[in-house]
Amino acid sequence: MAGRTDTGGESGGEGDRETASRADRPAVRRARRFARRFRRNRLATVGLLILVVFLVVAVFPGQIAPQPYDATDVPDRLEGPSLENPMGTDRYGRDVFSRVVFGARVAFQVAVLTPLVAMVVGVPIGLLAGYYGGLLDDALMRVMDSIFAFPTILLGLTLVAVFGQSLTNIVLALGVVFIPQFARITRGSALSVAEENHVKVARSLGASDARILALHVFPFCLSAILVQATITAALAIILESSLSFLGVGVPPPRPSWGGMLRVGKGFVSSGEWWYSVFPGLAIVFSVLGFNLLGDGLRSVLDPRTDPDR
Amino acid sequence: MTGREPTDTRTHATTETGSPRANDARTEAVPPDALTDGGRMDGAGSGGDRADEAPLLSVEGLTTRFYADRVISAVDGISYELRAGETLGIVGESGAGKSVSVRSLVGLIDEGEVTGSVEWRGQELVGAPTRTLRGIRGSGIGMVFQNAEAAFDPIETVGSQIVEAVHASRDLSNQAARAEAIDLLEEVGIGDPAGRFDDYPHEYSGGMAQRAAIAMALAGEPDLLIADEPTTGLDVSVQAGIVDLFRELVAEREMSLLLISHDLGVVSQLCRRIMVMYAGRIVERGSRKQLLGSPRHPYTQAFLRSVPDVDERRDLEPIGGSPPDLADPPAGCRFHPRCPAAEAGLCDGAAPPTVRFADGSDDGAAGGGDADRHEATCYAYAETHPGGDDYDRSAVASIEWDGAVPEVDE
Numbered sequence: 001m002a003g004r005t006d007t008g009g010e011s012g013g014e015g016d017r018e019t020a021s022r023a024d025r026p027a028v029r030r031a032r033r034f035a036r037r038f039r040r041n042r043l044a045t046v047g048l049l050i051l052v053v054f055l056v057v058a059v060f061p062g063q064i065a066p067q068p069y070d071a072t073d074v075p076d077r078l079e080g081p082s083l084e085n086p087m088g089t090d091r092y093g094r095d096v097f098s099r100v101v102f103g104a105r106v107a108f109q110v111a112v113l114t115p116l117v118a119m120v121v122g123v124p125i126g127l128l129a130g131y132y133g134g135l136l137d138d139a140l141m142r143v144m145d146s147i148f149a150f151p152t153i154l155l156g157l158t159l160v161a162v163f164g165q166s167l168t169n170i171v172l173a174l175g176v177v178f179i180p181q182f183a184r185i186t187r188g189s190a191l192s193v194a195e196e197n198h199v200k201v202a203r204s205l206g207a208s209d210a211r212i213l214a215l216h217v218f219p220f221c222l223s224a225i226l227v228q229a230t231i232t233a234a235l236a237i238i239l240e241s242s243l244s245f246l247g248v249g250v251p252p253p254r255p256s257w258g259g260m261l262r263v264g265k266g267f268v269s270s271g272e273w274w275y276s277v278f279p280g281l282a283i284v285f286s287v288l289g290f291n292l293l294g295d296g297l298r299s300v301l302d303p304r305t306d307p308d309r
Numbered sequence: 310m311t312g313r314e315p316t317d318t319r320t321h322a323t324t325e326t327g328s329p330r331a332n333d334a335r336t337e338a339v340p341p342d343a344l345t346d347g348g349r350m351d352g353a354g355s356g357g358d359r360a361d362e363a364p365l366l367s368v369e370g371l372t373t374r375f376y377a378d379r380v381i382s383a384v385d386g387i388s389y390e391l392r393a394g395e396t397l398g399i400v401g402e403s404g405a406g407k408s409v410s411v412r413s414l415v416g417l418i419d420e421g422e423v424t425g426s427v428e429w430r431g432q433e434l435v436g437a438p439t440r441t442l443r444g445i446r447g448s449g450i451g452m453v454f455q456n457a458e459a460a461f462d463p464i465e466t467v468g469s470q471i472v473e474a475v476h477a478s479r480d481l482s483n484q485a486a487r488a489e490a491i492d493l494l495e496e497v498g499i500g501d502p503a504g505r506f507d508d509y510p511h512e513y514s515g516g517m518a519q520r521a522a523i524a525m526a527l528a529g530e531p532d533l534l535i536a537d538e539p540t541t542g543l544d545v546s547v548q549a550g551i552v553d554l555f556r557e558l559v560a561e562r563e564m565s566l567l568l569i570s571h572d573l574g575v576v577s578q579l580c581r582r583i584m585v586m587y588a589g590r591i592v593e594r595g596s597r598k599q600l601l602g603s604p605r606h607p608y609t610q611a612f613l614r615s616v617p618d619v620d621e622r623r624d625l626e627p628i629g630g631s632p633p634d635l636a637d638p639p640a641g642c643r644f645h646p647r648c649p650a651a652e653a654g655l656c657d658g659a660a661p662p663t664v665r666f667a668d669g670s671d672d673g674a675a676g677g678g679d680a681d682r683h684e685a686t687c688y689a690y691a692e693t694h695p696g697g698d699d700y701d702r703s704a705v706a707s708i709e710w711d712g713a714v715p716e717v718d719e
Contacts, residue, residue, distance in 0.1 A: 183444040196457060197456065198462045201461075202477075206447030206529055207443075216462050216465075219465070262346070
């Protein structure tokens with residue numbers, strides 16, 4: 001069976017596969033199906049690989065970076081890329097590569113925590129609004145719209161300015177910025193599934209609203225939420241970089257890609273391109289990774305694009 | 310307008326069944342002297358015999374309105390009773406309000422307004438809190454709907470959803486609920502129930518999905534099973550299997566069955582009593598033998614003529630015209646614009662009276678009562694009428710049934 005699925009037989013194998021997998025637990029079958037479809041989606045796989053690299057770097061920066069991020073070497077400042085400093089050095093002689101590596105940690109924290117914060121608030125709001133509809137829906141969604149109406153950067157900037165400049169506050173501020181998106185996307189899914197027959201049937205058989213929300217509505221929304229989370233992760237990286245670029249990001253000396261870009265941009269015209277290009281590339285690739293993964297998940301999780309059927 | 314018209318039908322339902330509510334002073338709605346031909350009898354003749362046995366479900370003037378840009382009365386003042394172990398069918402065209410009428414019973418109408426009274430074991434359900442209704446859904450009244458595959462969440466296994474239905478109304482451990490779910494699957498005739506437990510709904514065939522949906526409806530051990538077009542969309546051999554299953558379940562579980570279908574064949578095979586619904590109202594009710602053997606209401610007759618019969622070659626007669634717009638229903642009898650026997654100035658005036666016929670107790674009615682009652686709401690059988698005595702009844706009086714009596718095996 002494994003051989004068959006690996007070759008990705010588009011036709012014929014369906015029946016065998018069903019019978020062969022009958023003995024498995026449903027969760028195992030579902031996971032296997034997901035893995036099969038995911039592998040077939042090249043871009044998603046590329047995105048995942050990028051993110052795995054990103055994750056490893058973010059978790060073990062100390063092992064990967066040749067120098068500490070704050071080790072200065074003033075005589076060697078503003079050196080171009082070399083064997084010793086593969087991405088050159090900055091204006092204090094710090095190794096740009098090491099700083100990019102340590103910057104990954106900040107970026108990754110922001111990328112993971114921001115969607116989480118937004119989800120924890122936005123998803124319940126969306127579930128309630130979509131499932132119950134009516135006045136509750138109107139009220140909740142108008143609040144969401146008013147948050148949505150602010151330009152994201154401006155809102156993030158304001159929140160950080162008010163609450164102070166720290167990683168926690170940045171994550172919280174960005175989380176707030178993205179709440180409406182999760183609320184909206186969850187509401188859309190909840191709205192459509194609430195009209196489904198099986199929800200009405202569950203209700204006709206005595207299931208409580210809480211039960212229906214937990215067992216039917218939320219699982220249905222999950223794939224859309226997941227896709228939104230990956231896209232939000234990418235946006236969070238960009239936003240955090242933007243905040244840092246504007247000088248209200250993660251406070252120095254912790255290296256943040258946006259902060260490096262901010263300083264490095266002043267040296268582009270004088271020829272020290274590596275100062276800003278490498279942090280910029282780090283941003284590009286991490287964002288690309290999340291976006292590819294998000295797009296991939298979108299098509300893998302959407303039954304309408306099922307290549308098996 | 311809707312507040313006035315259904316009075317006739319309603320009062321009779323109550324007076325005849327000896328319901329404690331509203332059984333005085335309204336008896337006159339059907340003229341007691343409305344009997345001329347041998348088929349009719351006085352309305353006060355029988356019916357007092359079951360007053361001791363409380364009905365399981367008692368519906369009284371049930372009305373469901375939807376407020377869209379216009380007010381739509383999907384169900385307009387229907388009344389009936391259902392006793393433990395009874396089988397009752399509701400037939401009618403699409404849009405007659407059959408489904409809405411049963412969804413209204415347990416508060417499953419979201420955006421409409423339900424008025425009237427629905428008593429379940431003496432407890433009023435119209436306007437009852439969701440908590441009360443939830444307790445009755447599933448464990449008191451189970452429901453099966455058309456298109457069974459859609460009854461299941463596509464991303465969950467069939468087994469887990471039946472377990473969930475068991476949990477919703479019974480306090481069992483996970484293991485016991487799982488065992489119960491497998492038993493239920495077996496009871497509804499699914500081979501290898503333990504093996505199919507972990508299958509997803511799309512892995513079930515249409516007939517199997519309907520069986521599984523029935524299993525899910527049985528999970529709460531309901532006293533009444535409401536089946537809304539349970540065989541529609543299934544092919545005929547599968548239909549027969551589902552009909553047999555219902556028959557077994559009703560017999561073994563001593564459950565009441567309220568079956569809704571536009572398919573008279575299915576209803577007549579399963580239900581001892583049948584009500585014919587047209588445009589939100591019940592136009593005729595009686596035992597299956599009465600209804601199929603001597604249908605009285607012109608609509609019932611037209612409905613029967615439009616159903617194909619395997620044994621007898623005859624031309625099908627479609628019912629001319631189309632069902633009325635429920636936002637603006639015709640005055641008087643709602644069927645009159647399509648009725649071959651309609652009398653201008655009579656049928657389009659006041660609501661027609663409900664007349665009772667005496668071709669009753671011929672169907673082995675256990676306990677008698679509602680099963681004996683054959684009623685049609687039509688001027689054709691009325692002796693007196695609001696229009697005075699000088700109206701020409703020749704057309705309406707010419708209604709007679711020449712159709713075959715379908716064979717019904719008990």
